[in-house]
Amino acid sequence: MKWLTAIIKPFTLDDVRQALSEAGVAGMTVTEVKGFGRQHGHTELYRGAEYVVDFLPKLKIEVAVADEQLEQAIEAISGAARTGKIGDGKIFVSELEQAIRIRTMEVDTDAL
Amino acid sequence: MRFERRVTGNGERGAGRLLALGALLASVALPAWGQAAAPAHIDSGDTAWMLTATALVLLMTIPGLALFYGGMVRAKNLLSVLMQCFAITAMVTVLWIVYGYSLAFSTEGMQAGSIGWHSIIGGLDRAMLAGLKPDSRYQTVPEAVFVMFQMTFAIITPALIVGAYAERMKFSAMLWFSGLWLTFVYLPVAHMVWSGPGSLLGDLGVLDFAGGTVVHINAGIAGLVACLVIGKRRGFPHVPMPPHNLGYTVVGASLLWLGWFGFNAGSAVAANGSAGMAMLVTQIATAAAALGWLVAEWVVHGRPSVLGIVSGAVAGLVAVTPAAGTAGPGGSLVLGFAAGVVCFFSATRLKHKFGYDDSLDVFGVHAVAGILGGLLTGPLASPALGGFGTVTSLWGQLWIQAKGVGFTIAWSAVLSFVLLKLIDKTLGLRVDDEQEMVGLDIALHEEKAYNLS
Numbered sequence: 316m317k318w319l320t321a322i323i324k325p326f327t328l329d330d331v332r333q334a335l336s337e338a339g340v341a342g343m344t345v346t347e348v349k350g351f352g353r354q355h356g357h358t359e360l361y362r363g364a365e366y367v368v369d370f371l372p373k374l375k376i377e378v379a380v381a382d383e384q385l386e387q388a389i390e391a392i393s394g395a396a397r398t399g400k401i402g403d404g405k406i407f408v409s410e411l412e413q414a415i416r417i418r419t420m421e422v423d424t425d426a427l
Numbered sequence: 428m429r430f431e432r433r434v435t436g437n438g439e440r441g442a443g444r445l446l447a448l449g450a451l452l453a454s455v456a457l458p459a460w461g462q463a464a465a466p467a468h469i470d471s472g473d474t475a476w477m478l479t480a481t482a483l484v485l486l487m488t489i490p491g492l493a494l495f496y497g498g499m500v501r502a503k504n505l506l507s508v509l510m511q512c513f514a515i516t517a518m519v520t521v522l523w524i525v526y527g528y529s530l531a532f533s534t535e536g537m538q539a540g541s542i543g544w545h546s547i548i549g550g551l552d553r554a555m556l557a558g559l560k561p562d563s564r565y566q567t568v569p570e571a572v573f574v575m576f577q578m579t580f581a582i583i584t585p586a587l588i589v590g591a592y593a594e595r596m597k598f599s600a601m602l603w604f605s606g607l608w609l610t611f612v613y614l615p616v617a618h619m620v621w622s623g624p625g626s627l628l629g630d631l632g633v634l635d636f637a638g639g640t641v642v643h644i645n646a647g648i649a650g651l652v653a654c655l656v657i658g659k660r661r662g663f664p665h666v667p668m669p670p671h672n673l674g675y676t677v678v679g680a681s682l683l684w685l686g687w688f689g690f691n692a693g694s695a696v697a698a699n700g701s702a703g704m705a706m707l708v709t710q711i712a713t714a715a716a717a718l719g720w721l722v723a724e725w726v727v728h729g730r731p732s733v734l735g736i737v738s739g740a741v742a743g744l745v746a747v748t749p750a751a752g753t754a755g756p757g758g759s760l761v762l763g764f765a766a767g768v769v770c771f772f773s774a775t776r777l778k779h780k781f782g783y784d785d786s787l788d789v790f791g792v793h794a795v796a797g798i799l800g801g802l803l804t805g806p807l808a809s810p811a812l813g814g815f816g817t818v819t820s821l822w823g824q825l826w827i828q829a830k831g832v833g834f835t836i837a838w839s840a841v842l843s844f845v846l847l848k849l850i851d852k853t854l855g856l857r858v859d860d861e862q863e864m865v866g867l868d869i870a871l872h873e874e875k876a877y878n879l880s
Contacts, residue, residue, distance in 0.1 A: 362734060
């Protein structure tokens with residue numbers, strides 16, 4: 316199993332959620348986060364006072380998938396979150412040792 | 428405002444009465460002002476308009492100014508600014524009836540052309556509104572309405588200063604300062620300009636239709652002095668202090684614009700041609716100033732901003748205030764546009780260049796636009812420049828205006844400084860560092876504007 320952590324632009328969330336559903340991913344967790352990558356921040360100007368905003372609002376989505384779903388899930392997220400402009404975000408993939416559904420105590424892919 | 432009323436408003440109305448009634452109504456002779464005579468009865472049309480105008484001017488402070496300022500501070504200080512405006516409204520109301528109206532508008536001991544103690548400050552013969560009855564009359568409106576109308580001016584003036592010391596003054600110090608400032612700065616200046624024959628600046632011939640000197644220069648200069656005496660906010664200018672809700676600021680500025688029709692057109696103290704013209708030039712100057720700031724900002728910063736366009740509108744409202752009774756449409760267009768451009772630079776450059784923390788630009792907008800308007804009111808009153816005043820010498824009137832403006836600046840600066848220092852030495856002006864960091868809402872009022880979650 317793999318654990319996918321993706322940082323995306325907030326407005327792409329609906330498309331990403333839909334693409335993941337179509338790829339057979341049954342659940343996801345979304346967190347509002349702030350950060351910067353190559354996009355850096357932006358400036359705001361109020362009556363001549365300039366503020367550099369370093370951290371931009373992003374969404375972090377976390378998804379657990381079976382190994383064979385990995386490629387589809389990556390395509391779903393990247394396809395839906397891509398605008399082609401700087402700041403589209405990243406996907407990080409890591410190994411997932413175990414998954415347990417609390418209600419039934421099913422494990423691993425049965426629990427996803 | 429009485430000056431204008433007598434020169435133009437009453438003249439027109441007097442003529443109208445003559446035609447309509449075919450008889451000269453009992454009139455009061457006003458030797459110092461010559462041409463005019465007020466009809467000696469209460470006019471229902473004038474009264475209806477002045478009741479309305481009074482409500483409009485109150486709307487300027489609560490909620491207009493309160494929201495305009497409130498949106499510009501950080502979320503942790505929103506309530507403190509709303510509270511300051513609201514508390515000033517209540518406190519000044521009480522002070523106004525106890526002695527304010529009397530010190531500003533009592534004509535006891537005043538004589539046209541002679542300068543004495545009562546040229547500077549009124550007597551106490553009208554304290555607690557002594558002698559006021561339902562049929563007491565001020566020109567053609569009940570005196571009770573005039574008392575109320577003028578009260579709303581006395582309310583907004585100290586409230587304007589709030590923007591300069593926002594986010595760091597103790598609430599108690601703010602109350603003391605506002606009360607003392609009203610007493611020693613506002614009331615004398617209002618008396619000197621508006622109390623009629625025998626008043627210091629009125630006799631000088633200073634034109635101030637609706638309060639450019641009395642309200643805006645007065646408050647703007649006090650704001651500059653206040654922000655210098657109290658000092659910068661912690662972290663200014665390195666820590667970002669962006670406005671927390673510009674939506675409030677836009678709503679507030681819009682209410683100011685609306686309420687200003689009461690302020691300027693109401694200053695005719697009649698429902699007449701002078702009031703109509705004041706309303707028209709107010710709209711023109713405000714729109715021109717909003718565009719002036721917009722254009723200047725677009726050229727200089729490459730982007731038009733929301734805070735910019737509404738700040739420009741306020742600058743235009745301020746600039747046209749003294750000129751509203753005398754400037755023509757063309758003059759107010761030029762005056763407004765100039766105010767927008769000049770205030771763009773004073774609010775965005777001057778402050779950062781000199782490093783004072785006039786938090787919400789009371790000086791950069793009110794004093795600067797007030798001075799510009801106060802000066803240009805002179806020449807723009809001349810028929811040669813499309814004005815409706817009796818001004819014949821452009822430079823002569825400009826010089827008279829400059830004397831009025833200069834006097835107000837000096838009066839406000841010196842006395843504001845003394846009052847602030849006095850309060851700082853006794854009570855302390857500033858909240859402590861921790862209170863400032865937590866925010867005045869929690870620290871002083873134990874409330875939060877936003878309980879989200």
